[in-house]
Amino acid sequence: xxxxxxxxxxxxxxxxxxxxxxxGETKDYSGGSQSFEQSNKTFSAxxxxxxxxxxxxxxxxxxxxxFKWRHFxxxxxxxxxxNGKQYKGNGEIFNLIGMCLAKVNExxxxxxxxIYYNPEDMIKPxxxxxxxxxxxxxxADEGDGKTAGARGCQPGVGNCAIM
Numbered sequence: 579x580x581x582x583x584x585x586x587x588x589x590x591x592x593x594x595x596x597x598x599x600x601x602g603e604t605k606d607y608s609g610g611s612q613s614f615e616q617s618n619k620t621f622s623a624x625x626x627x628x629x630x631x632x633x634x635x636x637x638x639x640x641x642x643x644x645f646k647w648r649h650f651x652x653x654x655x656x657x658x659x660x661n662g663k664q665y666k667g668n669g670e671i672f673n674l675i676g677m678c679l680a681k682v683n684e685x686x687x688x689x690x691x692x693i694y695y696n697p698e699d700m701i702k703p704x705x706x707x708x709x710x711x712x713x714x715x716x717x718a719d720e721g722d723g724k725t726a727g728a729r730g731c732q733p734g735v736g737n738c739a740i741m
Contacts, residue, residue: 632648641684663709
């Protein structure tokens with residue numbers, strides 16, 4: 579589950595793709611409008627030198643393993659937002675920090691992952707340097723106000739659509 583949303587299984591993650599599942603809908607990224615392949619291409623172009631993941635600190639041991647993580651890499655490529663605008667990285671290291679609760683069984687096999695972070699922390703730094711400045715918004719913020727994040731579903735609602 580992401581940020582307290584509905585759980586998803588490994589097959590759903592494989593079908594939808596990790597970027598789409600974890601980011602969902604934000605002001606500048608639409609996980610619902612991209613395939614696994616499209617999202618992977620988007621972020622491979624954004625981080626052409628790689629986008630590593632590491633565990634920073636473990637707070638508790640089995641069966642409920644709580645840890646702090648970091649996803650990082652040089653932003654040296656080009657990010658394309660959901661409206662087709664392109665933003666060029668300057669090579670600085672991009673850092674995304676979050677928490678995860680991994681529930682494991684007696685054989686230390688992961689049974690569930692609960693991931694917590696702010697999806698806007700992933701996207702907002704990527705949209706700071708517009709390649710074609712003629713695409714810049716004029717006046718007020720052009721966002722549609724629908725920053726759903728990566729909730730996956732609404733608590734108490736019968737369906738668990740991912741986006």
